[in-house]
Amino acid sequence: MIKSNLVEETLQILHDDAKNDYIKIAKGMAKSILRPIKPTDFENAYLPISKAQGEHLHNLIVQNDFQNVVEFGTSFGISTIYLADAVSQTGGKVITTELLESKAKIANKNIAQAGLQDFVEIRIGDAMKTLKNENAKIDFLFLDGWKDLYLPLFRMLETNFHKGTLIYADNMNMADTLQYYNYVQGNSNTYTSKLIGGGKAMLTSLAA
Numbered sequence: 001m002i003k004s005n006l007v008e009e010t011l012q013i014l015h016d017d018a019k020n021d022y023i024k025i026a027k028g029m030a031k032s033i034l035r036p037i038k039p040t041d042f043e044n045a046y047l048p049i050s051k052a053q054g055e056h057l058h059n060l061i062v063q064n065d066f067q068n069v070v071e072f073g074t075s076f077g078i079s080t081i082y083l084a085d086a087v088s089q090t091g092g093k094v095i096t097t098e099l100l101e102s103k104a105k106i107a108n109k110n111i112a113q114a115g116l117q118d119f120v121e122i123r124i125g126d127a128m129k130t131l132k133n134e135n136a137k138i139d140f141l142f143l144d145g146w147k148d149l150y151l152p153l154f155r156m157l158e159t160n161f162h163k164g165t166l167i168y169a170d171n172m173n174m175a176d177t178l179q180y181y182n183y184v185q186g187n188s189n190t191y192t193s194k195l196i197g198g199g200k201a202m203l204t205s206l207a208a
């Protein structure tokens with residue numbers, strides 16, 4: 001549970017502003033009619049998780065006393081604020097990564113507005129590079145960047161997982177997540193997973 005009014009107020013402002021996303025998404029989709037979509041097509045859009053998802057992520061971290069949290073896909077920092085508030089209660093830290101510098105700068109400002117800057121490190125650039133050679137263990141991994149990278153990123157970070165690691169992947173109803181889904185489901189000796197939120201997201205833990 002979020003205990004700070006400042007965090008609650010900041011999230012409310014950002015969720016309200018994100019309601020204008022649909023116009024920006026439509027413009028982004030229009031650009032990509034004749035070619036694959038690019039992250040820059042959505043440079044002005046939050047593309048955020050919902051408040052209910054944010055609260056769920058928060059609860060998972062606090063209830064499991066997770067400290068080392070990694071996020072793929074910062075955008076303007078809505079999800080990062082939920083993660084950061086949670087680790088502020090467990091004594092942990094969030095490493096988050098965003099491809100677009102313009103988005104990372106706004107996220108930085110929003111996270112500071114919520115008073116959570118001491119709990120977040122933002123790495124700017126392609127997650128496959130910014131998280132490469134990461135040797136700290138990961139307690140909680142939140143996948144919410146471009147969907148075709150879920151599997152390569154997950155595989156790159158597998159050596160950082162431990163028995164208690166939990167992986168939350170959003171947008172599992174999007175076609176580009178299929179390879180990730182098949183990999184995790186196909187390795188049932190190593191991973192146990194379940195779809196949640198009517199199939200929108202998937203929670204994965206290391207099999208006992």
Ligand SMILES: C[S@@+](CC[C@H](N)C(=O)[O-])C[C@H]1O[C@@H](n2cnc3c(N)ncnc32)[C@H](O)[C@@H]1O
Nearest residue numbers: 039047048049073075078079098099126127145
């Ligand atoms: C769905 S949005 C993230 C929303 C955010 N988690 C939230 O709930 O507020 C996905 C973000 O991933 C970023 N992204 C896409 N490809 C990336 C990559 N290769 N490395 C890092 N970030 C990437 C996009 O620029 C976009 O801002």
